[in-house]
Amino acid sequence: MRAVLAWQADSIVARQQAPELGELDSFAALRRWADSCIASQDMLRGGCTFGSLAAEVVKTEPSHRDAAARGFERWQELFRRGLSKMRERGELRPEADPAALAHLLAAAFQGGALLDQAAGESTPLRDALYGALAYIESFSAER
Numbered sequence: 165m166r167a168v169l170a171w172q173a174d175s176i177v178a179r180q181q182a183p184e185l186g187e188l189d190s191f192a193a194l195r196r197w198a199d200s201c202i203a204s205q206d207m208l209r210g211g212c213t214f215g216s217l218a219a220e221v222v223k224t225e226p227s228h229r230d231a232a233a234r235g236f237e238r239w240q241e242l243f244r245r246g247l248s249k250m251r252e253r254g255e256l257r258p259e260a261d262p263a264a265l266a267h268l269l270a271a272a273f274q275g276g277a278l279l280d281q282a283a284g285e286s287t288p289l290r291d292a293l294y295g296a297l298a299y300i301e302s303f304s305a306e307r
Contacts, residue, residue: 166231172218173235180239187245191301198297202290218232218235236270240267247300256304260303273289277289
């Protein structure tokens with residue numbers, strides 16, 4: 165089970181590192197990421213394979229909770245790193261917390277993907293991701 169979780173985490177991290185998304189270190193890159201997630205869900209309508217697996221494993225095999233948590237941490241690290249670069253460059257105000265904003269992006273995706281799967285359409289995911297991006301943009305140094 166740990167190997168399957170690691171493989172699924174590798175898959176989600178690889179999708180987030182697609183060349184067209186860049187380093188997720190700009191507002192434009194984060195918007196491209198959200199648009200890409202929405203487009204994928206429009207085609208697949210399957211929720212998040214890693215999130216779904218992690219939820220089941222944590223319920224049925226609590227001893228594997230750490231493996232699920234590591235997978236989410238690896239994914240969120242991509243956001244943390246990009247948001248930290250934005251703050252270092254002065255694009256985000258100093259009070260922007262990259263770790264908290266990374267949690268927000270992952271939670272918006274996970275919750276939005278689940279609602280999308282249940283509804284059979286992408287409006288919940290779109291609303292969740294664009295809402296998260298609007299909140300992140302509220303920390304823009306240019307506001």
